Amino acid sequence: MAASCLINSQKENRNMNKFTLLLIKTLLVCTGLLILSSCEWQSNKQTFVPEIQPGIAKVSGKVIGFTLEENEPLPDIMITTVPPVAGTRITITGQLNQDGSFELEVPVECQTIAGMCFGDFCGVIGLTPNEETHLELTVTDTGKPDVVITDKLGLTSNDVVNYAHVLYVEVNNYRGTLPSLDYRVLPDSFAQGYIERIEESLSVVKNHPLLSETAKKIAIAAWKQERLYAWFMDYKGTVKLIHSSEMKRQGREKEPDDFVPEEPGKSYYMFLRYFDLNNPINLQTTTYSEVLQSILGNETLQIPPIGETPVEIWLSDVKSVMSDLIGADTGLFYEMLAANSYARQFNNESRPLSDKQKENLKNYFKGKKGEFAKILLRKNDEIIKWDAKKDPPVVNKTPFFSKNNKWMDTIISKYKGKVVVVDFWATWCAPCLDAMTEYREVKKVLEGKDIGFVYITNSSSPKKLWEEKIKGIGGEHYYLNVEEWGSLMDKFDFSKIPSYLIFDTNGKLRHKFTGYPGNEKMQAMIEELL
Secondary structure (H helix, E strand, O other): OOOOEEOOOOHHHHHHHHHHHHHHHHHOOOOHHHHOOOOOOOOOOOOOOOOOOOEEEEEEEEEEOOOOOOOOOOOEEEEEEOOOOOOOOEEEEEEOOOOOEEEEEEEEOOOEEEEEEEOOEEEEEEEOOOOEEEEEEEOOOOOOOEEEEEOOOOOOHHHHHHHHHHHHHHHHHHHOOOOOOOOOOOHHHHHHHHHHHHHHHOHHHHOOOOOOHHHHHHHHHHHHHHHHHHHHOOHHHHHHHHHHHHHHHOOOOOOOOOOOOOOOOHHHHHHHHHHOOOOHHHHHOOOHHHHHHHHHOOOOOOOOOOOOOOHHHHHHHHHHHHHHHHOOOOOHHHHHHHHHHHHHHHHHHOOOOOHHHHHHHHHHOOHHHHHHHHHHHHHHHHHHHHHOOOOOOEEOOOOOOOOOOOHHHHHHHHHOOOEEEEEEOOOOOHHHHHHHHHOHHHHHHOOOOOEEEEEEEEOOOOHHHHHHHHHHOOOEEEEEOHHHHHHHHHHOOOOEEOEEEEEOOOOOEEEEEEOOOOHHHHHHHHHOOO
């Protein structure tokens, strides 16, 4: 089941939700992490493999001493990670056996950290291609289980249960004690001030007694990557948020908001040197691909789509823009940026590679770099299957809107005699996009039936990115302004996305819910109305 993102019409909430979204997506953090504090320390030998090396990571283990209430089902096991080349989250779900044992296989592109949840337990584990990670959880009389982990990444039992709490609670709490940044400073000065703020906050990780050196290194890289993706690359949104917070602090939030952040120039992005984007440890985080995607889509940097340009020529143009900014003109960053440029075509447009693109891909990624090509070509095979079933998107003009009219009724009236599924989403909402990918299978099964799929977003989704992504979604689309969106959220009592409405063939609302319920339930709700 996909997680949900908080949403309203305020930019402040949107930016805060980016952070919350990263937390959920990366680690599947649940309340179990906050209460599991008594763990056995186990020393594992650190064996980093900082390179792209796809394979299958096996995860096995056992929950010892657990009990179930009468008729209570066995708990699911969920492992989630984000591969850095393909760039789409992978979630593998299984179930405990009657004896408490479990065994799962997770496709990975390199050695990485992953989130794992089952029952009331949530933590992080290490995954290594073609190696096994073993986890044992013993339920104790105190209600605080003992954890033992064996993995090739080198995480300890304390890392398993403390990593997320340290990184996303303790570091964030400490950050909240620091003086606010001044939204009035020039972009370059703002970036320097924010870097100093990151360094001070990361002292919590560097000096933490419960994290191993391996976990600290990954946590530091992960926090920096997330700050880069969610805050630095969206300078105007970040400064706008700081301004909004300051106005609220002064009791001036009801005044007209006429603050317009300065447009950052290329020199602003000199901060990229601080983030060490060539460092292979970034592969162990789950946000490296998002950083790369944000660079590829940045309107100031204006990196062109790779299209059918040979990779060497494309990279030559990219280096003319990026080498001064990152402080290097060779290295892992450029290989990953090229791979992610192809992945961007897959993930935003669901468009397969042309014959020329496949030729370029094979010509450049060969020898030791051949694994990049294998990953992308496998992803291309998936996209080909979906593309054959994909409908072209239809962009609709928003009907005349007022707070008192029946705007949604006007939309639904277009689909007389059809079941209508309305999806509220945003381009930055990973659970929204994950859900769309998941229920492609439902749409395939129901192909040819009397069903209309309507997708509604608002101006928090960058228009250019929205136009790219809807090519891979199909269906009919509406792009609302803040007032229109806010009114609909209020009308249907939604505060999170993804949220859904399902209308029957007579235009009557029959289902209203937030969070994707899974393909089985979604298909059943639609079919009962046909």
